[in-house]
Amino acid sequence: MRASDRAYAALRDDIIEWRLLPGTVLAEVEQSARLGISRTPLREALSRLTAEGLTTAGGRGVVVTDISLDDIDELFELRETLEGKAAALAALRGDAAVFRALQEELLGAPALLNSPDPNRHDYYELVGRLDTAIDAAISNSYLAQAMRSLRVHLVRVRRLAADDQARLTAAAAEHAAIAEAIAAGNPRLAEAATTVHLHRSLSHVKAVHASAQKEPHG
Structure with a gap:
């Protein structure tokens, strides 16, 4: 390298x-x-x-660069547009078996997150595999590239709120619902499940960000 x-x-x-x-x-x-x-x-x-x-x-x-609340709003506006469309396309074009398997793994994720020694790395790796599966399923290289560019900033925002166990557990269930809708071949449900997940994530991240702005990072 x-x-x-x-x-x-x-x-x-x-x-x-x-x-x-x-x-x-x-x-x-x-x-x-x-x-x-x-x-x-x-x-x-x-x-x-x-x-x-x-x-x-x-x-x-x-x-x-800093990440302001306005930045977070703009990122999630774009995220809803791109990821909602991608989930719908994945439901139409994806391999149902791949997403059923991911759904099963995501349903088991709370056990990883709520164990005495929580394994967040494996959880994030699992979410990354869901993202990769959606990118592959949509068969649209331009949309996949746009989402990969966006995720650079989203990972940074996500890490800001990464220690909230309850939110991570809820997010695992939301990701499982997205995978389930894609596996079922239901584009409207897949897009709706993505919208719900993003709305809840945005509300949580903004609340944590606002709190963090009052204290120095440590």
Whole structure:
């Protein structure tokens, strides 16, 4: 892997996981030393992050972007349009057996999340497999690419509220309902189940974000 690709992947992960907080200045000398690369590949990585909207270049240099409540509203407006359509197309074009299997796994997800040692990594991996299955089922490369670009920002928003056990458990049931509707070949139900999930997710994320804005991230 090229040095610029490694730097991009490392910085992107740090931003999405909130290890690099909004407002952090990504100074070239400091980041080059931290990542063990020269400044040229670092600049390439920073340019890619800026193109994705994860950083912005200004007078202070390259800075990690903030996520405001307005940003969250806009992201979810786009998400409802794209994901609702994708779920409907997946119901029409997808392999029912694939989504029935995912539904069964999602119905078992609360056991992962509510065990004495909750396994959120496996849960997020399962949700990622549902996303991948929908992307494959819709047979529309442009729509799939648009959703992949959007998910970069959604993962960042999601991590903001990742520790809420009750919300994750409810979201697992909502994802199971989406998979069930797709498996049933019912596009209207699949789109409706997606809309319900997104509405509940948006309400929760905005509430958590508003609370987090009152305190420094830690």
